[in-house]
Amino acid sequence: MTTIGFIYPDHAAEDDYPLAEQLLGGSDGDIGLPVAHIYGTDLHAVPELLDLGSEARLAEGARLLAKHQPEAVVWACTSGSFVYGWDGARNQADQLAKVAGVPASSTSFAFVNAAKALGVKRVAVAASYPDDVARLFVDFLAAGGVEVLSMSSADIDTAAEVGQLAPEAVVDLAVSHDHPDADAVLVPDTAMRTLGEITAIEEKLGKPVLTANQVTVWEGLRLTGTTRLVRSLGALFRTRG
CATH class of the missing domain: 3.40.50.1860 (Rossmann fold)
Incomplete structure (x- = not known):
């Protein structure tokens, strides 16, 4: 094993x-x-x-x-x-x-390595964090060679609140914050349940989604x-x- x-x-x-x-x-x-x-x-x-x-x-x-x-x-x-x-x-x-x-x-x-594995160079970020924290993720991605074309921040203060998001809210967060020129959408919070929603998100986006x-x-x-x-x-x- x-x-x-x-x-x-x-x-x-x-x-x-x-x-x-x-x-x-x-x-x-x-x-x-x-x-x-x-x-x-x-x-x-x-x-x-x-x-x-x-x-x-x-x-x-x-x-x-x-x-x-x-x-x-x-x-x-x-x-x-x-x-x-x-x-x-x-x-x-x-x-x-x-x-x-x-x-x-x-x-x-993991986000940087996954983007490289998929050949993803330009992304949209759909973050649950407050804006100042989300911008640090943008900086990190840039240091790893991933260009962020757009970034949204839902301004949710705690991980507990993120964990309470309904599945449809998770899908909407990712889909509604896409950028037309992005190779993929990144959703960066391990407090968010996403594994059960990935298929629905990708079907709506028509492109990869990378979740935490x-x-x-x-x-x-x-x-x-x-x-x-x-x-x-x-x-x-x-x-x-």
């Missing part, structure tokens, strides 16, 4: 991970995606996000995952990684890898050299990239 550990902040949309495990493993059950929770404030504000993604908190997450003997670990939080900037997020992932003793990454790098929990799972598979083709998880999971 391939086991990939995820460090998830507080509680909101972590049920996307057992859903992904079911979709990826199928009847064979050969992929395990255990989730460990770390706790802090769930406010989408820079000081709180810097605390949430601190070395000490992620080390605690790695410790909780150790019993599962993961082959890779991913910090399943977009804002708690891109808030550090490109170099800071790289150091964050490197320190996590050192503590966990296995390859590590974060959702922010989707790319986070994909990044874990990438780190372990594992490939799964799953039609229900969007264009990203229909390519061997």
Whole structure:
């Protein structure tokens, strides 16, 4: 079995991970995606996000995952990684890898790597965050070579509120904030349940959508050299990239 550990902040949309495990493993059950929770404030504000993604908190997450003997670990939080900037997020992932003793990454790098795998260069961002936080994601993408043609911010203050969004609201957020020249739409919040809505979003858009929990799972598979083709998880999971 391939086991990939995820460090998830507080509680909101972590049920996307057992859903992904079911979709990826199928009847064979050969992929395990255990989730460990770390706790802090769930406010989408820079000081709180810097605390949430601190070395000490992620080390605690790695410790909780150790019993599962993961082959890779991913910090399943977009804002708690891109808030550090490109170099800071790289150091964050490197320190996590050192503590966990296995390859590590974060959702922010997952977005960049997923975009590259699909050949996506220009995107629209449909963010749930307040504007100042969303703009830091735009900066992070630019540092990774992804051009943002348009960015919207829903100005939702907490992850708990994002986790309460109805499925139709998630679909509308992505579809209504597309840009005609964008290669894909990015939805960057692991607090948002998206895996069950990806097919509907892509059908309406006529182009790929990359969502936080989707790319986070994909990044874990990438780190372990594992490939799964799953039609229900969007264009990203229909390519061997």
